[in-house]
Amino acid sequence: EGDLLESGGDLVQPGGSLRLSCAASEFTFSRFAMTWVRQAPGKGLEWVSGISGSGGSIYYADSVRGRFTISRDNTDNTLYLQMRSLRAEDTAVYYCAKVMSAFCGGDCYFDSWGQGTQVIVSS
Amino acid sequence: QSALTQPASVSGSPGQSITISCSGTSSDVGGYDYVSWYRQDPGKAPKLIIYGVAYRPSGVSNRFSASKSGSTASLTISGLRAEDEADYYCCSYTDNSTLVLFGGGTKLTVL
Numbered sequence: 001e002g003d004l005l006e007s008g009g010d011l012v013q014p015g016g017s018l019r020l021s022c023a024a025s026e027f028t029f030s031r032f033a034m035t036w037v038r039q040a041p042g043k044g045l046e047w048v049s050g051i052s053g054s055g056g057s058i059y060y061a062d063s064v065r066g067r068f069t070i071s072r073d074n075t076d077n078t079l080y081l082q083m084r085s086l087r088a089e090d091t092a093v094y095y096c097a098k099v100m101s102a103f104c105g106g107d108c109y110f111d112s113w114g115q116g117t118q119v120i121v122s123s
Numbered sequence: 124q125s126a127l128t129q130p131a132s133v134s135g136s137p138g139q140s141i142t143i144s145c146s147g148t149s150s151d152v153g154g155y156d157y158v159s160w161y162r163q164d165p166g167k168a169p170k171l172i173i174y175g176v177a178y179r180p181s182g183v184s185n186r187f188s189a190s191k192s193g194s195t196a197s198l199t200i201s202g203l204r205a206e207d208e209a210d211y212y213c214c215s216y217t218d219n220s221t222l223v224l225f226g227g228g229t230k231l232t233v234l
Contacts, residue, residue, distance in 0.1 A: 035223075037169075044126065045161070045169065045212050047223035059222040095168055106157040106216040108223050111180060113168035 002027035002098050002112040009094065009117030016086050016121070022079040022096030022114055030054070030074040033099035035110060036081050038092035038119075048094070049081065050104035059104055064090075086121045093118050127152065127213055127226035134232040135203045143229045145196040145213030151224055153194030157216035160189055160198045162209045163228075169212065173198060200231070208233045 008020040022034070035050040049070040050059040058070055069082040079096050094117050097110035128146040135141040145152065145160075152158055160173035171180055173189040176196065189198045196215070200207055213226040 037225075044228040045163075045214075045225040046126075047214075047221070047225060050222060061221045061223075063221075065220075100174065104222065106155055107175065108157070108216060109159045109171060109174040109214075110161070110169070111171045111174075113170070115168055 002032075004096050004098065004112060004114035006094065006096050006114040006117035009119045011120045011122065012086055013123050014087060014121055017082070017084045018086065018119060020081040020083070020094055020096075020117055020119070022081075024077045024079065024098070027098065027112075029072075029077040031102060033057075033102055033104040033108070034072060034079045035097050035099055035104060035108070036070065036079075037095045037097055037110065037113075038090075039095070039116075040089070040092040043092075046092070050099065050108060051079070052104065053102040057103060083119070086119075088121050091119060091121045127215060127224050129211075129213060129226040129229045131227070132230045132232065134234055136234045137203055137205065139203050140199060140201040141203060141231065143198045143200075143211055143213075143231070145198070145215075145226045147194050147196070147215055147217075147224070149194060150219055151194075151215040151217040152191065152196050152213075154218065155216050156191070158189070158191055158196045159214045160187075160196075161212045161214060163212065164209050203233055205233050207231060
């Protein structure tokens, strides 16, 4: 299914920015859509953003649209999440996940997950 | 947008069967056959156990089954084992502006 390794999580002040990375291996990265899912402390899963295999189709949750930007580098097998105007409610473990298909349309199923990277937004 | 509705907790004894429900609307669970289920052990990443309402990925035990009726999806675990203790999340495509919705999660306790 693939290996995923997130990095970039940190403690950041409200209003600040952070970029998360997810290095992929053991599968043909460009053939599959990718996604970010987050989990606030003690809370459930929340889908954040998705990007098609080519990078041509991008999707965001309402809660992050306009503040977060997803992107990918298919030559480097890396997924990114640029986060701006961070708020306390963005505090969470951020997981990157591989989608089972090239597009995150209706059949947006996440068959491989990274171990997560912690983002804390606090002054 | 509100998350899909799951019971906060369910429990069962070894060998029994339990069912976890996931209620949505016609914009998500009720309108499309794009429901999936994930299992999450404490401190671990989630794992896909059901996709497309009722399909099991390779390697997932056939003790796990799922279905959908109207706007409610269900996950059934039969022959309950101690190792089934975990949090379980349903997930669905939604035709609202947020593409994907998760349920709030259900903690399964094996008594």
